[in-house]
Amino acid sequence: MLLEGSCHCGAVRFRVESETPYPYQACYCSICRKTAGGGGYAINLGADANTLEVEGAENLSVYNAKLYDRGGPGEVPVSEAERNFCKLCGSFLWLYDPRWPDLVHPFASAVDTPLPKPPERVHVALEFAAPWCTIPEGENERHFDLWPEESIAGWHRRHGL
Numbered sequence: 001m002l003l004e005g006s007c008h009c010g011a012v013r014f015r016v017e018s019e020t021p022y023p024y025q026a027c028y029c030s031i032c033r034k035t036a037g038g039g040g041y042a043i044n045l046g047a048d049a050n051t052l053e054v055e056g057a058e059n060l061s062v063y064n065a066k067l068y069d070r071g072g073p074g075e076v077p078v079s080e081a082e083r084n085f086c087k088l089c090g091s092f093l094w095l096y097d098p099r100w101p102d103l104v105h106p107f108a109s110a111v112d113t114p115l116p117k118p119p120e121r122v123h124v125a126l127e128f129a130a131p132w133c134t135i136p137e138g139e140n141e142r143h144f145d146l147w148p149e150e151s152i153a154g155w156h157r158r159h160g161l
Ligand SMILES: [Zn+2]
Pocket: 007, 008, 009, 010, 011, 012, 086, 087, 088, 089, 090, 091
């Protein structure tokens, strides 16, 4: 489906085709929480990077997250993943990782197109979850201390979506 998204101030708009638009995976890692996850987590979708069209790209900025838990003593490596956000209003828009150049991961929070409701939700990186976060429990809520092996595309296939 075609996803249309925008930042809060409207200076950046984007559209991208996605075959994996279900917002099922909530990441509770500290990067997601601090940059784009006021509720304690952020949700990324999978989309086709070759179809990404951006209006107002001059208002984008990129954050390569610091990886405090990696690297040697006194060393803080940065992630290769590029978190694109609007430098005027701070809305996080999508993540792009040059290691997987065909994919782009829009933040569900930035997408204006009504997304389908996922039949099952996956909660990941719970080892890093803030203690005040209530993690949903129940039969359609799956929990992972770190990140599951299953890709976003794999989850959609498993559900026949
Ligand atoms: Zn903006």
